[in-house]
Amino acid sequence: MLCATGRYCVSFSTRNSFTSGVPPTFRKLSRSYKVLAIETSCDDTCVAILDRKSREEAPQVLTHLKDTLDSGRDGGIIPTRAHLHHQQKIGPLVQKALTTTNSLGEIDLVCVTRGPGMPGSLSGGLDFAKGLAVAWNKPLIGVHHMLGHLLVPRMQHNGAKPQFPFASLLVSGGHTLVVLSKSLSEHEVLCDTMDIAIGDSLDKCAREIGIQGIMIAKCMETFIDDNLEDARSGAFPMVLPSPLRNQNGRINLQKFSFAPFLTAVRQNLQKDIHLYTDRERRSMAYQIQESLFDHLVTKLKLVIRIRPEIFQHVRQLVCSGGVGANKRLQQKLETDLVNHFDEIYYPEPSLCTDNAVMIGWAGIELHELLGLTTNLDTSPIKKWPIDELLQPPGWIQLCK
Template sequence: MFRSRTIRWLTSLGGRVSKVCSRRNYRVLAIETSCDDTCVAVIDRKSRQEPPVLLAHLKETLDSEKHGGIVPTKAHLHHQIKVGSLVQQALRQTSSERSIDLVCVTRGPGMPGSLSGGLDFAKGLAVAWDKPLVGVHHMLGHLLISRMHTNGSSPRYPFVSLLVSGGHTIFVHSKSISEHEILCNTIDIAIGDSLDKCAREIGIKGNMIAKNMEKFINENLEEAQSQTVDMSLPNPLRNQNGRMNVQAFSFAPFLTAVRTAMAKNKMEKCTKETRSMAYQIQEALFEHLITKLKLVISLRPDIFECTRHLVCSGGVGANRRLQQKLRDELSFQFQEFHYPEPSLCTDNAVMIGWAGIEIFETLGIKTELGVTPVKKWPLSDLLNVPGWIST
């Protein structure tokens, strides 16, 4: 049971009146299954005056290397097999079998089969324990996780977030937990997907291919920077005058360019020149990303005159080279750069738990038990999906 509860009334941004509950001394179970990682966390929320304490953080990732990518049916089966045992393990490790007060789970966006594996299990637990459920937007988790260790005090609203992963590449302006404007989005594939495909094309292998390529580059950076292979890589969406005036990302053209370079140079996969190619690919993708960020900054002075904090999160956000380039090239605009620790950049249940806490405490809402996964869920429409109810 919650040991204290204060109820106050606030007028929401949409003009509605909602009851907002402040709860202390409660424990959260969080589940994330949006893609191929089955993730479980237990978080202790001792009070609203201090950051929560992470008690358990478990993850099981589907091995997709032999399939050359994620197979949705296999990911669904993976979650069905793993989620129950991981939850049981987390509860036993933390002696939380009878002390969970809030269940948080990813509701979308993501692969419906994967999402249902975690969401259905979480709904069952909420029913069995008679506890509230919060269905969390996956990208909101990435956006908010940097605030957990400061108990929500930093970064302060308004701030912008670059959310970069295998499934998303979006630049977001956040005025509050429920007010988000997408400033720039990809028109084709995500940067993480492009990195994976380009890396696979030159012979990089593994379950996390882009991460393996970064490691491969850093093993001999001098060799990587030698540019022993001539590659003509794009900076897409230029107009006829060569100016970057299209406010969007595009990462699909890079794979075509890599294949062209491989054929032109008669390259075989995994040769001594591979490291040089890997370096050029990574640099070109990041250059395109930052070029577009600069464009958005120049076009939206109404936002950036008073925005001094940048969050970079998502799986690609853990890349050290990207973090360095963001600092080097965007320090004219931002005073503080927020990078979650690597384990919290990739998909994880901790971010889902913290986002659920912020939603539950700040907005005073929870999720109905009859909800279904949301495959496509714009962050700008966070509250415009059915299933939200007052606590």
């Protein structure tokens, strides 16, 4: 029924039992429920099932499946190919997840990435999720992709830590952000990239020096680690930039810039990349990775210095996103930021890259803490600033 605020007012019930007469998008879930989560913002088709057995313990991940588009031959992700990939893979992955966990008929909540991301990719997951929500008569939650990244370290602690407010360094192929999370719904972007993301820059620079594979930046990290002595040998010295310095050499602009590294790498190469030895290429790879990470850390320290009123009280940092799984980056953060943060949280490697588990957990937090679900007439959001989390239409809030 409607309460005084004009919203549907519902209460907790037993598992798979809801207040009668309330549309599924308004239904408050019980203390025990299962979540089907879908992530298709880029080139990974991801499906997970989480079992929320109680509010007192972290949810159990019953399954976590991923199928990544092989775009190595294309020199990058082609949106139409990514869209087709999701169309082909999402059905079989969901079917496999349901059958292997005996969850058919037991899903209580459907969570899916609504944005930001590539519209064609997002629609593959969102349309499928809406269809399941209709067929099963279950509520849907459209999740912000970056919210999933910054919240996922909280899952293993059942939301207890990191505690709000905390800062996040979100580093992936599509985003490079420093975010202050004051609460689940209040986020402030403290630093963004003015051109391309760090993951995109790492991929493109790695491709220039002959690295190949699906996750090119990860392949470059492995290439470096295979022989650190050669990597640090200086066999091929490179001149690489330190972007956004003023005339006095001081860094004072609260922005990242990663595009200049690609230009510099190309300028350093004097002949066809295949004519260089592995030792020389490994030396290049090491210098590229170090330079990009140095820029990242330097800018983060600048933000801390410029906003002391924030970082006097914010002593927890989350580093998430695909690049956040890089061990060398983690090492630099631990060393260079030891005086600024008491704790730095990293998701386990499989949860740093795009995954459906983070979408499921973010959906759980949005539903349990804010009482949110999503209307079935929502559409993908290509660009969705995280500091505008609740502004797009389509949110439905339950009475508390």
